[in-house]
Amino acid sequence: MALTPDTEAAPGTAAETTRGPQLPYDALLLYSFGGPNKPEDVVPFLRNVTAGKGIPDSRLEEVGEHYYGFGGKSPINEQNLALQAALEGELAARGIDLPVVWGNRNWEPYTRDAVEQLKEMGVQRAVALVTSAYSSYSGCRQYREDLAVTLDGLGDLGPEGSRSVQFDKVRSYFNHPGFAQANIDAVVDGYRALAEKDGAELAAEARLVFVTHSIPDTMEAASAVSGATYSQQHLDLAAVVAAEVSTVLGHPVEWTLAYCSRSGPPSQPWLEPDVNDHLGELAESGVRSVVISPIGFISDHMEVAYDLDTEAIATAAELGLAAVRAGTVSTRAPFVSGLVDLVLERAALARGDEIVQQTVGTLPAYRSVCRPGCCRRRDGEDSGVPALCSEALNS
Ligand SMILES: CC1=C(CCC(=O)O)c2cc3nc(cc4[nH]c(cc5[nH]c(cc1n2)c(C)c5CCC(=O)O)c(CCC(=O)O)c4C)C(CCC(=O)O)=C3C
Numbered sequence: 433m434a435l436t437p438d439t440e441a442a443p444g445t446a447a448e449t450t451r452g453p454q455l456p457y458d459a460l461l462l463y464s465f466g467g468p469n470k471p472e473d474v475v476p477f478l479r480n481v482t483a484g485k486g487i488p489d490s491r492l493e494e495v496g497e498h499y500y501g502f503g504g505k506s507p508i509n510e511q512n513l514a515l516q517a518a519l520e521g522e523l524a525a526r527g528i529d530l531p532v533v534w535g536n537r538n539w540e541p542y543t544r545d546a547v548e549q550l551k552e553m554g555v556q557r558a559v560a561l562v563t564s565a566y567s568s569y570s571g572c573r574q575y576r577e578d579l580a581v582t583l584d585g586l587g588d589l590g591p592e593g594s595r596s597v598q599f600d601k602v603r604s605y606f607n608h609p610g611f612a613q614a615n616i617d618a619v620v621d622g623y624r625a626l627a628e629k630d631g632a633e634l635a636a637e638a639r640l641v642f643v644t645h646s647i648p649d650t651m652e653a654a655s656a657v658s659g660a661t662y663s664q665q666h667l668d669l670a671a672v673v674a675a676e677v678s679t680v681l682g683h684p685v686e687w688t689l690a691y692c693s694r695s696g697p698p699s700q701p702w703l704e705p706d707v708n709d710h711l712g713e714l715a716e717s718g719v720r721s722v723v724i725s726p727i728g729f730i731s732d733h734m735e736v737a738y739d740l741d742t743e744a745i746a747t748a749a750e751l752g753l754a755a756v757r758a759g760t761v762s763t764r765a766p767f768v769s770g771l772v773d774l775v776l777e778r779a780a781l782a783r784g785d786e787i788v789q790q791t792v793g794t795l796p797a798y799r800s801v802c803r804p805g806c807c808r809r810r811d812g813e814d815s816g817v818p819a820l821c822s823e824a825l826n827s
C-alpha cells in the first residue's frame with residue numbers, strides 16, 4: 433500500500449505506465465454525518481448530533497418520529513457504502529492504489545473507528561473527503577474539529593509531523609464541475625420525469641426549486657470568513673445548473689432557492705424561505721408545476737426522504753402543484769469521477785505542483801488548507817476546539 437511520492441517515482445517505468453499516478457496518501461477517508469440503522473439507534477444517534485446545541489426536546493421528538501416512520505433506519509449509511517464502492521471502482525479503473533475507509537461524526541463506524549482502522553493499516557497520511565459540498569461550520573469546520581478531537585482522544589494530537597496519521601482535506605466542492613454536471617443531469621432527468629407524469633406543457637413551464645439545509649443566520653454570517661457565504665455558494669451553483677438545464681431542455685427555466693430541516697428555538701432566525709412556505713407562495717403567484725432539486729445534499733438521506741419526499745411533496749399535492757423531486761448526485765459518474773479528480777488535485781497541492789483548479793460559476797476554488805477562523809459556528813467566536821486541515825491547529 434505505502435505509496436511513493438511522485439518525486440521519487442522513476443518516470444517511464446512499468447510501474448508508472450501500468451499504474452495510475454502516485455499519491456502522497458496511503459488511504460482516502462470518506463467522512464460523513466452518520467445515521468441510525470435500527471429503532472434502538474435513533475435516540476442515541478440524536479443525542480450524538482445534538483450534544484450541547486440547544487435543540488428543543490419537541491424538535492428531537494419530531495425528528496425521532498421521522499426516523500421511526502422509516503423503521504428507525506436512515507438511508508444514509510447505504511448511500512455511503514454505495515459511494516465508497518463507486519470511489520473504489522473509479523480509483524481502480526484509473527490504476528490508483530488507494531484504499532477507502534469510511535467514518536462518521538455521529539454514528540458507527542465513528543471517526544474513532546476509522547482512525548483506528550487507518551492506524552492498523554499502517555496509514556501515515558490520508559486524504560479526507562467529507563460528504564458535504566458547501567463551506568460552513570456544519571459542512572467544514574465541524575468535521576475538522578471532530579478529527580482533531582478524535583486524535584486527541586487517542587493521544588495522537590501531537591504537532592503536525594508527529595501525529596499517528598496526517599490528514600489533508602479535499603476542498604469544499606460545490607463549484608467543482610463534476611458536482612455541477614451530476615446535478616444538471618439529475619435536474620434534466622427530473623424535468624423529463626415530470627413531462628412523463630404530468631405532460632410536456634406543465635414540465636416546460638415548471639419552476640426549478642433548489643433546496644438545501646437551513647442553518648442559523650449566525651452560522652451563515654460566520655461562513656463569510658471563507659469567502660462567499662453558505663447561501664451565496666448555493667446561489668452561484670444554482671445559476672450554473674439552471675442555465676445549463678435550460679440549454680439542454682431548449683426553453684427558459686426560472687429558479688429559486690429554498691430551505692428545509694430548520695431546527696433550533698423558534699426565536700432564533702434561520703435561513704428562509706422554508707420549502708413548504710415557498711411552494712405556497714409559488715402556487716399563489718400562479719405557478720402550476722415544480723421540479724425540486726436538493727442541491728444541498730449529496731445523497732438521499734433522511735432530510736431528503738422525509739422533508740422533501742414526504743413533506744414537500746405532500747405540500748405540493750395540497751396546493752395542486754404538479755411536482756417531481758429531482759435526484760441527488762449520489763453515485764452518478766460525473767460526481768464520482770469529479771471526486772477522484774479532487775483527490776488528485778489535493779495530492780498535487782500537497783506536492784507543491786502548479787495546478788489549475790477546476791471550477792464553475794463566479795466563485796474561486798475554496799481552500800483545502802483552511803484560514804484561521806474559517807467556518808466558525810458564530811462570528812468572532814473562538815470555540816477553543818482544535819481543528820485539523822487548517823493553517824494552525826487552534827485557529
Ligand atoms: C448544513 C447541514 C447539513 C448538510 C451538509 C452535510 O451533509 O453535512 C446537514 C446534514 C445532515 N443533518 C442530518 C441530521 C440532523 N441534523 C441536525 C441538526 C442540524 N443540522 C444542521 C446543518 C446541516 N445538517 C444544523 C445547523 C443543525 C442544528 C444543530 C447543529 O448546529 O449542529 C439534527 C438534529 C435534529 C434537527 O434539528 O433536525 C439531525 C438529526 C443528517 C443525517 C440524515 C440522516 O440520518 O439520514 C445529515 C446528512
Ligand SMILES: [Fe+2]
Binds near residue numbers: 645
Ligand atoms: Fe443537519
